[in-house]
Amino acid sequence: MKPIKLVENVYWVGAVDWSVRKFHGHTYTTARGTTYNAYLIVDDKVTLVDTVYGPFGNELVERISEIVSPEKIDYVIANHMETDHSGALPQIMKLCPKAKIYCTQKCKEGLYKNYYGNWDFQVVKTGDKLKLGKKTLTFIESPMLHWPDSMFSYLIEDALVLPNDAFGQHYASDKRFNDEVDVSEVMQEAVKYYANILWPFSSLVVKKIEEIQKLNIPIKIIAPSHGIIWRKDPTKIVNAYLSWAKNETKPKVVVVYETMWKSTEKMARKIVEGIVDSGVEVKLYDVNESDKTEVIGEMLDSKGYVIGSSTHDNSMLNNIAGFLEFFKGLKPKNRIGCVFGSCGWAGGAVREIEEIFKTAGIELVQTGLSVKYVPDENEIKKCYDFGKDFAEKVK
């Protein structure tokens, strides 16, 4: 695969990982694979912006070599230390050991603690400029978007934003630009990416975007480090980020449950019927059968969350517990919720999940619904009404 030109003398030289299906250990599923986007700027100073995941280092070197010998690289910009972007850095630095690495202080510390290379680090701060010849790079520190070391680079003359993980998507494709692909697929992956990675940092996302908007700089292309490059209407993804970061929602409910002997499942299905009949959008997930990355993605624009679990040893079941542990770390705001479940005797799961909702700041808008063993006709009707009542509050 040849390098792809973004603008005059700027090329995509990254790699497409078609087969990866999990990321960050097992915390994120990449159903559509991913890409590791690295960019080469050819000017008086040859500059590589980020690298790729280590196993794809040879592809990066091959692609750079199509344009210029890698020994000629003068500068490497490390926008983020994480190994999916820096894994091939040692391989690159072997080829151009005298290259200067431009990055934040935290990134310098992190790269050293990852690779222990004695490289020529140049620490940059927001507003610093780096003249490459005809083109000029400037930097904007973006701590916690999504690690403390993260930064955006901006190629002034081309109005090209290189924001690393921000605005990215795990999406493998033979195409590089958003005007060449099915954008609805790409947006699904952008939603999942934001929800699972950036949601907890939403308050910082709003501040950072507003800070950049105040700079009043033109933006022609946003080229993230994963997935598709936003070339057509690049501000669309920025506005989508603002909306997600402000925790804006629509009347939509996500129901997630775990069941032992299908009683809690019966309840879940009836609750969903009540929601559907109220005309509110709803998605139902059995936590054990579902892709949790996708479920979290669906929760991003939803106003209401309904969680159910059978009671086992006085507690909720363990896979819904794991799911809720991840969920509460995302710090969703302005959401309402309610809880249900079947139990044999004293119960426990409903109370426990309600406590998690309270800790997470989810407003409990109706009393939890508990049923002993298998729900009877009357209890099934209660489940339906439970769903209907909740749907009315979501509207």
Place this chain on the structure above:
Amino acid sequence: MTGLSGEFMEKWKCTICGYIYDPAVGDTEHGINPGTKFENLPDDWVCPECGAPKDQFDRVGQPVG
């Protein structure tokens, strides 16, 4: 902990990255001496780990929501 004046000094936690500001330790790398209460940190002080501003901190043990 108890400060020099004998008053109780609370720890504060960054809700973004989890860093805990301990007044007993301060943040000497950024000119904050040990014994500085969280409330007395300058307004432009930010989390030394992640850069979050002061308003992103919660008192440790403070109930949320």
